[in-house]
Amino acid sequence: MSSLDALKQYTTVVADTGNFKQLAQFAPRDATTNPSLILKAVQQPEYQPLLKETAAEHAGEPMDQIVDCMLVRFGLEILKVVPGRVSTEVDARLSFDTAATIARAERIMRLYEEAGVGRDRVLIKIAATWEGIQAARALEHQGIRCNLTLLFAFCQAVACGEAGVQLISPFVGRIYDWYKKSAGSSWDEQANGGANDPGVKSVAQIYHYYKHFGIETEVMGASFRNVGQIIALAGCDLLTISPELLAQLQASDAPVERRLDPAQAKQAAIKFVSYNEAAFRYALNEDAMATDKLAEGIRAFAADAVKLEAMIQAL
Template identity: 75%
Template sequence: MNQLEQLKQYTTVVADTGNFQQLAQFRPRDATTNPSLILKAVQQPAYQPLLAETVQRFPQADLAEVIDRLLVRFGCEILSVVPGRVSTEVDARLSFDTAATVVRAERLIELYQAAGVHIDRVLIKIAATWEGIEAARQLELRGIHTNLTLLFSKVQAIACGQAKVQLISPFVGRIYDWYKKQAGAQWDEAAMAGANDPGVRSVRAIYDYYKHFGIATEVMGASFRNTGQIVALAGCDLLTIAPELLEQLSQSTAPVARALDAQQARHAELQAVHYDEAGFRYALNEDAMATEKLAEGIRAFAVDTAKLEQLIRAH
């Protein structure tokens, strides 16, 4: 049995891609997209007609609406391949605007429903800022399920749990990147691999906290740099994995053992924490890595959304 099949015994495998033509071979349950992945996809010849067709069908629509329609078109194509859910992201430039995030999320859901997709098959991806988490809280109360992304700290995860969001995507690779860069020449790759990887440790801490306190929010590890990080999180509720790493897992027969265990987490000695807005902002500010990576992630997604707008204008 290859590593991918072994992993599926412990964890729900999700594909992290906009490239729906690649999905079937890995048989993931769900799929996640983001502006960068959609931008990457529409620049490939296979997907350019889809972009052109979306633009031509809605000549009166503004840029924001065309992007939403394009995202939903990709989402619908993905849902024709995967049996579960697709995550579709709200414009990152709205990350500090609760009301605008709610409006865009509701429009995405309306577009999916108009295409015949049931609301439970869509997760609206929102950056885990205080404003984003508050938007997600409001959306969940309306029956719209959310996936809180750009999540780099237990602080953000706890606030998401309080908001009763459906799912969080704590990042692994970008945390690893930050610590490796900080350490410079002192970085010891072997010593910081597997269970000792700082990104892996972050997700494990979040998972243990949720399971210990019976928080229903699903934990989906994201942003992987290598298969070692993935294997070290076997047992996590879900893991969203890029196609090239899914390919590597499918080519290896090395053993995969459960690494995260809900039963063990229930017996851990942990302190419950509650954040109001001021407490959240201060605690996040105290975490230099999470503060920097959250800001950087929002900027990067905003840049790629702007590039997507340029492509649309060119049509």
Template identity: 70%
Template sequence: MNQLDALKQFTTVVADTGDFKQLDAFKPQDATTNPSLILKAVQKADYAPLVKDTVNQYRGRAMDEIVDRLLVRFGCEILSIIPGRVSTEVDARLSFDTAATVARGERLIELYQAQGIHSDRVLIKVASTWEGIQAAEQLERKGIHTNLTLLFAFCQAVACGQAKVQLISPFVGRIYDWYKKNAGAAWVEADNAELNDPGVKSVAQIYNYYKKFGIATEVMGASFRNVGQITALAGCDLLTISPDLLAQMAASNTPVTQHLKADAAKAADIEHVSYDEAGFRLALNNDAMATEKLAEGIRAFCVDAVKLEQLLLAA
């Protein structure tokens, strides 16, 4: 049994890509996309006809609508290959606008439904700002399921649990990147690998908290830099993995051990916490890593959203 199949015994494997032509090889249950991944995919020659067709079909409409229709087109292609769900992201420029995020999430679902896709097969991806979490809570009450992304801090995970969102995507690799950069020459890779990796420890803390207190929100570790980070989280509800790392795991026969277990979490001594808006903002502010990585992530997705629009204007 290869490493990828071994992981699938403990965890639902999700492919982190907008390149749906790669999906068949790895047989993931679900797939996730984001503005950067879609931008990367649409620049490949394979996808030029799909982009051109979408732009021609809706030329003259508002650019935000054309973008959403392109995202849904990719999502539908992905759903024709995988058995589960696809995550489609709301424009990152709306990360601090609750009402606009709700409206965009509703439109994305309407576009999917117009293509015959049931809303249960789509997760609307929203940044884990306070405004984003409130928007997700409203969408969930309307029966629209959400995936809260750019999640770096424990307080973000707690607030998402309170909002009863469907799924969260804590970012392992970007947490690791921050701590490694911050430590500089003092960083010792061996001391911060696998179970000691700061990103892995963050996800494990969230997983254990959710299981301890019966929080139904699914935990999906994301943003991996190496296979060791992935296998250290075996047992997590889901893990979303890039095609490169999926290929590495498929080519390896190294055994996989389950590290995260719901029963162990339920028996753990963990304190229950809750956040109102002021408490959330203070806790996030007091976490320098999370504050920096959240802002950086939103900025990067905003830049890629603009690049995608420029590419569509030129199509």
């Protein structure tokens, strides 16, 4: 049995890619995309016809509408390969605008429904700002399921749970990156590996908190830098993994043991916490890593959205 198959015994495996032609070989249940992954895909020759075709079909429409049609088009292709759900992201430039995020999410879902895809197969990705979490709260009440992304701080996870969000994506690798860079020459890779990896510890804390208090929000570890981080989170509800790391897991026969267990979480001594807006903003501000990585992530996704628009305009 491959390490990938062993992992699937404990965790739902999700492919983290816009490259739907790579998906089938790994047999993931779900797939996630973001503006950066879509941009990377459309720069490849095999996806140019899809880009041109979608742009031509919607010529003369507002650019934001063309982009949403492009994202949904990729989502529809992905859904032909995976049996579960696809995550499609709202423009990161709306991360601090609750009403605009809701409107854009509703439009993306409408495009999927017009193509014959039910709400049970789509997650709307939204940055886990306070405004994004409140948008997700409203969307969940409408039956539009959400995936809250760019999640780095415990307070973000708690607020998402309180909002009844379907799924969160804590970013393991980006947390690891920040702590490694911050430590500089004093970083000890061995001491900070496996269960001691700062990104792994963050996801484990969230997982244990949710399971202890019966919070139904799904935890999906994301943004991995190495196989060790993935193995250390075996048992997490879902893990979204790049094709490169999926291939490494598939090529390995190393055993995989369950590391996160809901029964153990139930028995742990964990304190309940709650955040209103002021407390949330203060807690996030107190976490330098989360503040830095959230801002950086929004900027990067926004920049790639601009690049995608430029590619469409150049056609």
